[in-house]
Amino acid sequence: MVRTEDPRLLTVGGTYVDDLREPELAQAARVTFVRSPIAHALITGIDVSAAREAPGVVAVLTAADLDDLPPPPPDSGLTGTEGLPFPLGGHWSEPLFAVDRVRFVGEPVAMVITDDRYQGEDAAELVSVDYEQLPAVVGVAGALAGESLLFPPAGSNVAVSTGTPADSAAFDGCDAVVEQVIVNQRLAPVPLEGRAAAARWADGKLTLWVSTQNAQIARFILAGALGLDPANIRVVAPDVGGGFGAKIGVDRDGLLVAWAAKHIGRALRWAETRSENMLAMTHGRAQRQVVKIGGTRDGRILAYRLEIVQDTGAYSRMGGFLPFLTSLMAAGPYDIAHVETAYQVVMTNATPISAYRGAGRPEATAAIERAVDLFAAEIGMDATEVRRINLVPADKFPYTSGSGATYDTGEYVAGLDKVLTGAGYAELRAEQARRRETGDVLQLGIGVASYVEITAADADGGETARLVVHDDGTATVYTGSSAHGQGHHTAWAMLVQAELGIDMSKVTVIHGDTDLIPMGVGTYASRSLQLGGVALQKAAIEVKELGRKVAAEMLEASEADLELDVDRGVWQVRGDPATSTTWAQVAAHVGEAGLAADVNYTDGKPTFPFGTHLAVTEVDTETGKARLIRHVTVDDAGTVLSPVLAEGQRHGGIAQGVAQALLEEMVYDAEGNPVTGTLVDYAIITATELPSFELLASETPATVNPLGAKGIGEAGTIGATPATQNSVIDAVSHLGIRHIDMPLTPARVWAAISEARESR
Amino acid sequence: MKVTVTVNGGEVAAEVADRTLLVHFLRDVAGLTATNVGCDTSSCGACTVLLDGRSVKSCTVLAAQADGRQVTTVEGLSSGSEELHPVQQAFRAEHGLQCGFCTPGMVMASVSLLAENPSPTEDEVRSALEGNLCRCTGYHNIVRAVLAAASERRPS
Amino acid sequence: MIPAPFTYQRASSVDEALELAARAGEDAKFLAGGHSLMPLMKLRLAVPETLIDIGRLGELSYVRADDGHIAVGALTTHDDIARSDLLASELPLLAHAASQIGDPQVRHCGTIGGSLAHSDPAADLPAVAVALGATFVARGRRSGTREIAAGDFFLSLFETVLEPGELLTEIRIPKPQSAGWSFQKFAKRGIDWAIVGVAVQGPNVALVNMGSTPIRARGVEQALAAGSGPREAAAHAAEGTSASDDLNGPRAYREHLARVLVGRALAEAASRG
The missing domain is CATH 1.10.150.120 ([2Fe-2S]-binding domain)
Structure with missing residues (x-):
């Protein structure tokens, strides 16, 4: 299987927003943002006069120019209670340009519009902003201390609190109980293409080209923010260079570009620099967790508690929702009688937190997979054995977990065993023992993580598909789902070919244009195939039934006697190839409109992919440097449509997961200044730090959708992070080390080794 | 200044600002948008092209430095999407x-x-x-x- | 991001380069491969008014054996150094260290002279030049041609003894008396700058990124001269260093790394000696 997308991407490159050469954008001016260099300050003055005089400057805009917007939604009164929607409104709400106060380094304060890009960077330097610096709130400890408030009217930095878990007697009956504070560090998503937008206002209609995962959601947000009728807005997602959750909808920077195009009446384009992207695109993760786990000496886990403080940054976008998902998935793939969770969401002077590959679920998995290893170490049992004892057995599905999620189908123990066998677990342990025996400088670590995750959590939001078969025998798919690397164009064409026998090469897939596809949700939460794919399959079945009727009429046969030869893509009277009638003929028979079907599939349910990852690391005990040398996984996402695409998702997910474990962290200093604001300091993983991966196949079909499909986009990341973390800790566990926080950089691992040796 | 670069075998000449980066010369002057900009620090390699046959990061090379030299971008590797390198x-x-x-x-x-x-x-x-x-x-x-x-x- | 405006001038000979530099004055910079300078200019941390492109001075790109030493032209790229047969046999430390710099694209552009004149203590070649006891040849309109010992060349971060308008033209490296060599570069990722690095050639030991300049590990060298074994000598590796705390770890960690890496380097050099 080769992708239909690739010839273009490989020869002339994709058409990302900054590549658009649409005639409507021929005269577009260039937007350059002026951003706060200070984490927390009052704005006491903005002087744009020098910038306005600079060469090529068309306009310089600030909050003072936002006089043509609808009033913000009224205070919902919802603060500090459970189950809040996102983003938070009222006095927590996020402005477009900063008004009076900046709350993170990178927050947009003004916008310079110039004829070209180079002039923009020069003129932006001339915008003079006076700041009165305030004490910065850094990290969850700073937020909880409450000495400085981001939103003084709120009276607190704690935006949401579910209270503390009931201190039940659940742990009383345990032989062994372990507690640990775990930091799930702040990450930058870093899609290779940063955020970008182009906008044009003409004839009462706004067109926004934006690098987004969801054109329709972007249109909805835009309509609300600018007070426009959605019918007067067209949002187009051209090729999108990666999203990873950070390009859901459109955020304030993109909204400002759209607003400014309307405000000054000139087409505009904006493509952020990487330096802006690192600070102003949302970040992910950023939880401080306290886990408590208890059970019997023979390995049965009886009770588990997870308490979360979610750092949501300066504004709560999805930050209020992530710990809810973490709590929902807290129990992981284990059958634990007592599970309790609690969380707080706190504001800090840092980049807002939102979805990043996994969005709340990697944090749940990382917590419990560390907890299981800690518990195993406490009772002196092999951690894979503890997992086998506690994994939900295959005969218990559907299974409602201790944290309240109902898992659809699973073969958790089989998945674990497949990985252990595939990796040669016993041989690895023997090699580890040998190296410990000889005191090898390079110690071997074997880390395992079993996981279950929720995909298409918002399945009832549905997804749309429109399929048209044309009178030339080609087909066009209009999908509400939205590709940014996943291979939708190929997968959707496969679905059409499988159902109708129309060759993939004759299927055109269109996505991400609200004029052509007014209704749709788009791509996040690993929802595409199980919702958008099913919608398309249903549309194809409808088209097939339409085709059957038409072909029956043409061949003067009864519908029941007709068959579709899917290999050749022709209708015929059963067993009589002489009656072969092509899709082109059938479609032509109904006239120019062809055969069409529209489906909005809202009957889907969330699905629960699962799997086990095993990471083998070598740790240099003299320097603390850990290196991943093998990574073996089962990622069961139900029935697989395209193994090639599914494996690609797993590969990328694993790499991002390993990167969190070993390398990546968005670091702020005590004044709230980011110190990892470029790709020199923020250590994206490269080819050199990774081995080839060993993927094992496993397919346990979902029963809640006709494709049997579950999501595969996030699984790799969810499993790889704790497997790698557990592996590095395992490599040095013989020194008495039980836990090291991520990222497991050489300095951190060495510090743990050094401390362990001193305390011996 | 006047810069003339042989891009994918054809001569591209233009008057550009001295500080013009090669990647912008390729994208905005030569109209070849396959070459992308992914960072500010020569870290990501999205802008890699061949300069006189050797890979360079075109965001870190001035158009002026490529004056009179040969540049190959991905668009120049094959004659079209039918015949791939x-x-x-x-x-x-x-x-x-x-x-x-x-x-x-x-x-x-x-x-x-x-x-x-x-x-x-x-x-x-x-x-x-x-x-x-x-x-x-x-x-x-x-x-x-x-x-x-x-x-x-x-x-x- | 885009550099602030500047005037670009291209030199077609060393004489012309010096002439252009003299005319442009203090705010001029020579542009060789540009892979140290251009990123700083894009972040607007460097804002020269004039760039004098010396990248076409083919006369400064060479590796040759001269009387008792190897001469490397200042504009020889890292890639050419890494692939030089002459260096592979005569100065494997230099060839190997050059192959470890940055990534292939950087090595295709970056030059030895550019790296040395940039004087970044986290760069690999300054310490290598110090360990090799190199002599740098510089030319200036006022100072004429002069020779500077590598150990005297580096003053601090981004600062050398070169005067404004003075151009580094050649690196002369004496044929090593002792064949044992090692280059140990410790970084989080392949593309990263060294957290700590060690260059050893015979009795000479120099450290990367343990202060504001490349540092000669005198304590180690003296211990070796006094007959200490590698492990014992390596214990002196952090003496006289001034590593700072940074994102990659506290000073104490980097001092520890220096000791570990010097130990490994001495062992490897001994195995090659």
């Missing part, structure tokens, strides 16, 4: 790309590697691509693609 073909066959943003740079870095080392080992491929970041593929299939392209090119 062996490295392009291998990326396609091995699913070595997803979102496609790093791809032009990744392909050019690979072409440069194979020109210097026609039979690299897996470690050598990984090492040669360390200046090209990809956030989608985990590099797994990229490495396979480069190894496949190498064995394809070796006379059997």
